[in-house]
Amino acid sequence: MSSDSALAQLTLQRVREFAREPEAVFWTFFFPVLIAVALGIAFRGSGEAPVQVAVVDGPGGAALADMLRESGHAEVQLLAERDAADALRRGDVAITLEAAADGSITYRYDRTREDARHARLVVDDVLQRAAGRTDPRAVTDVLITEKGSRYIDFLIPGLIGLNLLSTGLWGVGYTVVKMRMDRLLKRFATTPVRRSDFLLSFMLGRLGFLGFELLLVLGFAWIAFRVPVRGSILTLAFTATLGAFSFTGLGLLVASRAQTTEAVQGWMNLVSVPMWVLSGVFFSASNFPDAMQPFIQALPLTALNNALRAIMLDGASFVGVGGWNAIVAAWGLVCFVTAVRIFRWK
Numbered sequence: 001m002s003s004d005s006a007l008a009q010l011t012l013q014r015v016r017e018f019a020r021e022p023e024a025v026f027w028t029f030f031f032p033v034l035i036a037v038a039l040g041i042a043f044r045g046s047g048e049a050p051v052q053v054a055v056v057d058g059p060g061g062a063a064l065a066d067m068l069r070e071s072g073h074a075e076v077q078l079l080a081e082r083d084a085a086d087a088l089r090r091g092d093v094a095i096t097l098e099a100a101a102d103g104s105i106t107y108r109y110d111r112t113r114e115d116a117r118h119a120r121l122v123v124d125d126v127l128q129r130a131a132g133r134t135d136p137r138a139v140t141d142v143l144i145t146e147k148g149s150r151y152i153d154f155l156i157p158g159l160i161g162l163n164l165l166s167t168g169l170w171g172v173g174y175t176v177v178k179m180r181m182d183r184l185l186k187r188f189a190t191t192p193v194r195r196s197d198f199l200l201s202f203m204l205g206r207l208g209f210l211g212f213e214l215l216l217v218l219g220f221a222w223i224a225f226r227v228p229v230r231g232s233i234l235t236l237a238f239t240a241t242l243g244a245f246s247f248t249g250l251g252l253l254v255a256s257r258a259q260t261t262e263a264v265q266g267w268m269n270l271v272s273v274p275m276w277v278l279s280g281v282f283f284s285a286s287n288f289p290d291a292m293q294p295f296i297q298a299l300p301l302t303a304l305n306n307a308l309r310a311i312m313l314d315g316a317s318f319v320g321v322g323g324w325n326a327i328v329a330a331w332g333l334v335c336f337v338t339a340v341r342i343f344r345w346k
Contacts (some may be wrong), residue, residue: 091286246304279296
């Protein structure tokens with residue numbers, strides 16, 4: 001056999017091996033399409049998508065809101081001053097407007113957010129056109145620098161939640177499957193160790209790293225960006241611990257039957273990547289259609305991110321984040337119980 005023929009046969013064999021792996025085919029060809037679809041829905045729109053705006057309910061506020069709605073370029077909420085500020089802090093709107101008695105307008109937005117800068121241009125263009133396009137309407141820009149109202153303040157809680165998800169899945173799920181491949185789990189089958197104790201040890205072991213993990217991110221965020229923690233540190237620690245337990249349970253579930261690291265990597269990506277996109281890590285989950293919101297809000301990472309942001313930015317109490325924590329706890333309990341029932345040593 002010539003070298004050219006050998007090379008051709010070896011190449012053909014590699015192609016066949018790839019085609020015989022459903023996980024590889026899915027992640028190579030189909031998964032990027034699914035992510036593109038999800039992001040396309042989040043930033044959908046025929047032509048230019050309407051900007052998200054909050055108008056402070058006061059003198060002239062209702063007229064401003066109506067003017068912007070009629071333009072078709074903005075989705076407008078008429079809110080009290082405090083509620084408008086909260087909506088801006090949560091990332092639900094890109095900019096807030098407040099009308100003064102003399103007809104001037106104050107824009108409040110974070111210039112580090114691209115969507116906020118774009119919203120400012122769109123809104124001002126609509127209002128100036130309505131006033132005659134000679135820019136007779138006086139405006140004032142108030143750039144948001146208050147701690148807790150910037151994009152970085154929105155981002156840090158999402159990154160904490162994402163890190164808890166990633167370490168729970170990859171740090172636990174991958175380890176369990178590696179032990180199965182190395183036949184270490186098979187040895188436990190001959191001992192009195194119960195499956196529940198074995199799996200629970202992984203969840204408890206996460207506590208050894210969680211404190212350092214949380215302090216590292218929060219400490220860096222405070223030193224570098226002065227990201228605040230307005231709520232109780234104990235409430236924040238409890239919520240993060242609950243999230244760590246929940247995602248560890250999820251990691252145990254995906255690893256309970258997987259036989260190879262390639263298979264468990266596929267399952268972990270299938271579970272985690274949609275939550276990276278949907279759960280409001282890098283941008284508000286409100287970008288997705290209302291019909292998707294019940295599903296998105298029921299995801300454990302969405303609930304955890306909502307709770308962390310409420311504690312850090314709004315100073316929410318333990319009771320105030322109870323609903324979100326209940327969702328996170330329910331996911332962890334269901335995943336752990338299911339993992340115990342279907343787990344196999346071999």
